[in-house]
Structure formats: structure tokens, C-alpha cells
Amino acid sequence: MKNKEIARVFESIANILELKGESVFRVNAYQKAARVLGDLTRDVEQLAAKDELIKLPGFGKAMVEKVREYLETGKMQRYEELKGEIAPELVQMLEIPGLGPKTIMLMRDKLKVETFADLKRVLGDRTLAALPGMGEKKVENLRRGYQLYLSARERMTLGVALPAAEEMVEKLRKVKGVKDVSLAGSLRRMKETIGDIDILASGTDGAKVIEQFTKQPQVQEVLAAGETKGSVRVEGGLQIDLRVVKPVEWGAALQYFTGSKSHNIKLRELAGSKGMKINEYGLFKGKRRVAGRSEEEIYRKLGLDWMPPEMREDRGEIEAAAKHQLPKIVELEDIKGDLQMHSTWSDGADSIADMAAAARKLGYKYILITDHSESLKIAGGLTSADVKKLLKEIDQVNRKLRGFRVLSGTEADVLADGKLDYPDKVLKGFDMVLASVHTRLEDPAAVTTARLIRAIENPYVRIVGHPTGRRFGFREASPMDIEKVMKAAAANDVALEINAHYERLDLSDVHARMAAEMGVKLVISTDAHSTAGLEMMRFGVAVARRAWLVPGQIINTWPLDKLLKWCENVKPKGR
DNA sequence: GCCGTTTTCGGCCCGACTGTTTTCAGTCG
Numbered sequence: 001m002k003n004k005e006i007a008r009v010f011e012s013i014a015n016i017l018e019l020k021g022e023s024v025f026r027v028n029a030y031q032k033a034a035r036v037l038g039d040l041t042r043d044v045e046q047l048a049a050k051d052e053l054i055k056l057p058g059f060g061k062a063m064v065e066k067v068r069e070y071l072e073t074g075k076m077q078r079y080e081e082l083k084g085e086i087a088p089e090l091v092q093m094l095e096i097p098g099l100g101p102k103t104i105m106l107m108r109d110k111l112k113v114e115t116f117a118d119l120k121r122v123l124g125d126r127t128l129a130a131l132p133g134m135g136e137k138k139v140e141n142l143r144r145g146y147q148l149y150l151s152a153r154e155r156m157t158l159g160v161a162l163p164a165a166e167e168m169v170e171k172l173r174k175v176k177g178v179k180d181v182s183l184a185g186s187l188r189r190m191k192e193t194i195g196d197i198d199i200l201a202s203g204t205d206g207a208k209v210i211e212q213f214t215k216q217p218q219v220q221e222v223l224a225a226g227e228t229k230g231s232v233r234v235e236g237g238l239q240i241d242l243r244v245v246k247p248v249e250w251g252a253a254l255q256y257f258t259g260s261k262s263h264n265i266k267l268r269e270l271a272g273s274k275g276m277k278i279n280e281y282g283l284f285k286g287k288r289r290v291a292g293r294s295e296e297e298i299y300r301k302l303g304l305d306w307m308p309p310e311m312r313e314d315r316g317e318i319e320a321a322a323k324h325q326l327p328k329i330v331e332l333e334d335i336k337g338d339l340q341m342h343s344t345w346s347d348g349a350d351s352i353a354d355m356a357a358a359a360r361k362l363g364y365k366y367i368l369i370t371d372h373s374e375s376l377k378i379a380g381g382l383t384s385a386d387v388k389k390l391l392k393e394i395d396q397v398n399r400k401l402r403g404f405r406v407l408s409g410t411e412a413d414v415l416a417d418g419k420l421d422y423p424d425k426v427l428k429g430f431d432m433v434l435a436s437v438h439t440r441l442e443d444p445a446a447v448t449t450a451r452l453i454r455a456i457e458n459p460y461v462r463i464v465g466h467p468t469g470r471r472f473g474f475r476e477a478s479p480m481d482i483e484k485v486m487k488a489a490a491a492n493d494v495a496l497e498i499n500a501h502y503e504r505l506d507l508s509d510v511h512a513r514m515a516a517e518m519g520v521k522l523v524i525s526t527d528a529h530s531t532a533g534l535e536m537m538r539f540g541v542a543v544a545r546r547a548w549l550v551p552g553q554i555i556n557t558w559p560l561d562k563l564l565k566w567c568e569n570v571k572p573k574g575r
Numbered sequence: 576g577c578c579g580t581t582t583t584c585g586g587c588c589c590g591a592c593t594g595t596t597t598t599c600a601g602t603c604g
Contacts, residue, residue, distance in 0.1 A: 023576085024587090025576070025577080025586085025587055026576050026577095027576090028576085028577095028587080029576035029577055029587095030576075032576090032577085033576085033577095057577095058576085058577065058578095059577085060576065060577050060578080061576090061577095062577085063576075063577085097602090097603085098601095098602070098603090099602085100601060100602050100603085101601090101602095102600080102601060102602085103601075103602090132595095133594090133596085133600070133601080134594090134595085135594060135595060137593080137594060138593085138594060138595080138601095141594085185604080195604095196604095198604085224591090224592060224593075225592095226591070226592055226593090228592095229591055229592065231592090241603095241604080256589090257604085259604080261588095261604070264589090265588055265589095267588095268588045268589075269587090269588075271588095272588085277588095277589090278588090278589090279588085279589055279590070280589085280590075280591095281590095
């Protein structure tokens with residue numbers, strides 16, 4: 001699938017046009033096209049083959065032509081030309097916080113800045129501050145932005161952002177004069193990675209709340225502090241933005257600051273078409289506020305059902321809400337078991353009995369123990385002889401449990417050729433077999449695709465773990481034809497995992513939705529290596545919610561007997 | 576560059592904060 005690849009080209013075009021000072025609307029058009037392509041669950045090549053590109057929102061004649069050109073030639077003439085006009089490092093400078101297109105081009109034209117080395121030079125001397133519209137403070141701000149860019153270019157994972165945000169929310173709840181506090185922004189939408197942390201509070205004296213916010217002990221630097229808005233940097237370089245609104249504006253502000261940006265734009269267009277105006281203070285008809293206290297009220301007055309923050313990405317949720325056809329997406333409470341975890345038998349920290357007890361505390365009815373298989377020696381993979389002992393221990397643990405079941409399983413390593421590293425007679429002994437790839441993650445797409453499909457076709461395999469192998473901050477997803485893999489999973493009734501570890505979240509939201517649309521079953525598993533690791537389930541559920549999944553599509557929302565029946569009924573010929 | 580039962584041309588989402596200004600530009604979300 002070349003969706004992401006072409007999206008990146010459009011994004012680059014948008015950036016260059018922005019630097020050139022082209023109409024912001026044209027820039028927006030490219031940005032929108034990039035976003036639509038990036039979110040697409042269907043293969044852009046197939047859409048092109050069916051002449052359906054034009055149906056995509058934001059795709060007119062020019063965009064369609066450019067996609068076609070890229071698919072046919074591997075290049076986009078327009079992009080090739082544009083690349084020659086602006087030095088690539090200038091384009092990259094757009095990522096520096098506080099530095100925008102106007103300043104970048106000013107530096108280029110007046111100070112001959114073309115590279116990061118040049119930027120460093122002008123930030124160090126006095127020439128930049130002397131330019132029109134610039135000044136010492138602005139330059140100081142840019143210096144900080146540049147340092148931040150160097151140190152923290154990666155977006156942070158949910159596992160890092162959420163605890164820091166929740167700590168601040170708890171502190172703010174105790175501040176005098178604060179009524180409501182909530183997460184907002186991409187964190188409330190539970191995006192896979194977070195740029196910065198947005199928190200919203202309501203109260204009558206905004207300036208005082210902001211002041212208290214900036215005085216919290218974990219604050220290292222105050223970036224901005226006004227009447228309604230403050231911004232700080234806390235330990236670890238995380239930026240936290242706080243907005244304070246009046247209680248009467250709470251719902252409108254929460255909606256507004258939750259976003260996403262594209263969701264909000266569409267909402268404002270909708271409001272406009274109904275003769276209303278929406279901003280962070282409310283929904284207005286002329287000067288009259290017709291809604292604002294709650295999100296439900298805002299959406300209702302626009303003719304929409306309220307929708308969970310995870311759905312607000314302008315991926316069809318507004319249209320569905322208008323028709324009252326929003327799916328009832330999965331919730332953490334729907335999860336009845338966890339189907340990937342490791343114990344002391346391989347590289348886990350806790351015993352099977354302890355994992356079971358911890359899972360039970362979470363309200364689960366079953367777990368699947370999936371210690372590593374023989375070839376993954378580095379993780380203490382079990383030999384066939386070990387497996388016999390493992391099964392015995394699981395039996396023993398189960399004998400002491402009522403209303404809870406420990407299922408026996410393995411995270412069988414998928415070998416380079418797609419075979420598993422246990423013989424059939426060992427695989428047969430498990431309640432469920434999970435197969436994962438841990439090696440040769442950078443093989444060519446065709447190789448990895450064939451390897452995964454062979455594993456999926458293995459009659460004992462029920463689940464494929466962390467299917468693409470991505471890890472935030474470590475590596476990209478392995479190249480593969482994901483659609484082919486999903487087709488095989490659908491045909492063989494093998495479930496694909498949404499690995500809930502915040503460094504993986506693999507499948508991604510877009511891929512999970514794509515899988516569900518193709519009729520593939522999914523499973524949300526923590527891959528816990530300790531009892532504490534079981535708590536990551538919420539991150540996986542967030543991905544599922546962002547993928548619009550409903551409980552029935554996720555096998556670990558099923559009751560135990562249904563799950564066991566599914567294990568027995570599928571692939572009858574092979575068993 | 577896209578889009579249209581108010582339009583095929585003229586719109587295109589809206590406001591806060593900062594720093595440089597003396598009424599506003601740039602950046603951000």
C-alpha cells in the first residue's frame with residue numbers, strides 16, 4: 001500500500017508551498033489530501049484502478065492526477081520542481097516550535113540561512129534580533145525552540161503522557177476555585193502518540209488558576225501564562241497546556257479543545273450551514289448562546305449524537321452521528337480476558353498463579369499464558385520438554401480456581417520461512433496458539449508477507465501477535481502487503497492482535513479498522529511481562545475504539561465457552 | 576486546490592498569546 005508514502009509527498013508539498021507564501025487555502029488542500037490518504041483503510045492503488053479517487057473528500061482533478069502520476073512513475077513532477085526551490089533543511093525547520101514559515105524565509109532572504117548550521121549561527125549572534133519584526137525575546141524563544149527540537153523530536157507515547165497528565169489533573173482538582181478538570185486534545189482522543197498535553201479546567205478566576213498551575217512542583221519552565229491560557233514544561237521535557245473557561249462554556253470548550261482539528265473544522269462548517277457559529281465559548285445563533293454547558297448539548301443542537309473522543313478524527317463519525325448510526329464501540333469493561341502474557345516460565349517477572357490472581361482482580365474470566373517458544377532463546381523460550389511441565393502447572397493452578405480459567409498457550413516464533421518452531425504434536429497440546437514474528441523484521445515486503453501468510457495458514461494458529469512489528473521510537477512497521485495478510489487472516493479465521501503495550505499499539509487504529517472491515521477478528525492483548533503490565537489494556541482498547549470496533553469483533557470480549565468453541569470449530573481439517 | 580439547492584467564482588474555522596508594535600504579525604492549537 002502506497003497510501004502513507006503518497007501522503008508524505010503531499011505533506012511535503014504543503015510545507016514547501018507554505019514556505020513560499022502560497023495561498024493558505026492551497027496549502028490546506030494538500031494537507032487535507034495528505035491526511036485523508038493517511039487515514040484511508042483502502043489501498044490507494046485499488047481506488048485509482050477503479051477510478052474512485054475522485055470520490056475521496058478533498059480530492060479534485062489535480063490531486064487525482066498527482067496520485068496517478070506517482071503510481072505510474074514513482075514521482076510527482078510538481079514535487080520534484082518544488083524540492084529544487086527550497087533547501088530541504090528549511091522545510092524541516094518548520095518542525096521547530098515557535099518557528100514558522102515567515103521567519104524561516106526572512107532568515108533565508110536577509111541572512112542567507114539555508115541549513116541547520118546557518119540557523120545555529122544566526123541564533124548565536126546578534127543579526128537575527130536586528131531584523132524587522134524580530135527582537136531579543138523572539139530570538140531567545142527560538143533558541144529554546146531549537147534546543148527542544150534537538151532534544152525531543154519524537155512524539156511521546158501514551159504510556160509516558162497519560163501518567164504525567166493525570167498527575168497534573170489531580171493537582172488541579174484541588175486548586176481553589178476550580179470546578180471541572182479534564183484531559184483534552186490528542187490525549188483525550190487517546191491518539192497513539194502525543195505531541196503535547198492539553199488540560200482544560202473551568203472556574204471563575206482564570207488568572208489565579210493559571211498561576212497555581214505554573215507553581216506546581218513538577219513545573220520546570222513557564223512558557224506562557226495569561227488570563228485563560230497557560231503553558232509549562234515539566235520533567236522529561238513534556239509540555240502541558242492548560243485552558244481555563246467559565247462553567248457555562250465548559251462543554252463548548254471541552255469539545256473545542258478535544259478536537260481533532262479536522263473534526264472541529266467540519267463541525268464549524270456544519271454550524272455555519274445551519275446559521276450558527278461555534279467556538280470554544282459556545283454554539284451561537286447571532287449573539288445568543290444556544291449551547292455550551294455540556295458536549296452533549298453542543299452536538300445535539302447541531303443535530304448530532306454525542307460521540308466518544310476517540311472517534312473524533314473526521315473519519316465519518318459526523319455523518320454517522322447525523323444519521324444516529326454511530327456504532328456502540330468497545331469499552332474496557334467489555335474485556336473478559338487477556339490473551340497474551342508471559343510468566344516466569346520464560347521472560348516474565350511473575351508466576352502463572354500471580355498473573356491469574358492479578359487478572360482476576362481486573363474482573364477478567366480467563367487468561368492465556370503465552371510464554372516464548374524454543375527458538376527465542378534470548379527470552380527464555382521453552383523447549384518441548386519444558387512445555388509438558390508448563391501444562392502440568394497450568395492444570396494445577398486451574399484446580400485451585402473457580403469461575404476463572406488459565407488457558408495454555410504459546411507465543412510461537414514464526415521462523416524465517418513461516419513455519420513455527422514447535423512440531424505439531426506440541427502445538428496440539430495448547431488451548432490456543434499465538435504466533436509472532438521476532439526476527440528479520442526488515443526483510444523485503446514480499447518475503448514478510450509470505451512468511452506471515454504461511455503462519456496464518458498453519459492449522460494450529462489462532463492469533464497473530466503484534467502483526468507489523470512496529471515500536472515507537474525504535475522501528476517502523478515491517479514492510480509487507482498488509483491487505484494480503486488480512487485477507488489470509490479472514491479466510492483462515494485467524495484473529496489479529498492489537499498489542500496494547502504503548503510502545504507497540506500494533507495493529508494501529510487505521511489497520512485495525514481496515515481488518516474489521518475485511519471481516520477479520522481482532523484480539524486486544526497486553527503482552528504483559530508482569531502483573532503490572534496487565535494494566536496496559538486500556539491503551540489497546542483505545543486503539544480499538546479509534547478503529548470503531550464493537551465488542552463482537554474482539555474475541556476477548558467473548559465469554560469463555562464461546563471462545564473455546566471458536567478455537568475448536570475453526571480449521572477442522574487441520575485438527 | 577477544493578467545492579457548490581443560496582455559488583462554476585469566491586469563498587474557504589476561529590481565537591489566544593507573545594513580542595513587536597501604536598494597531599498588528601506570527602505562531603499555535
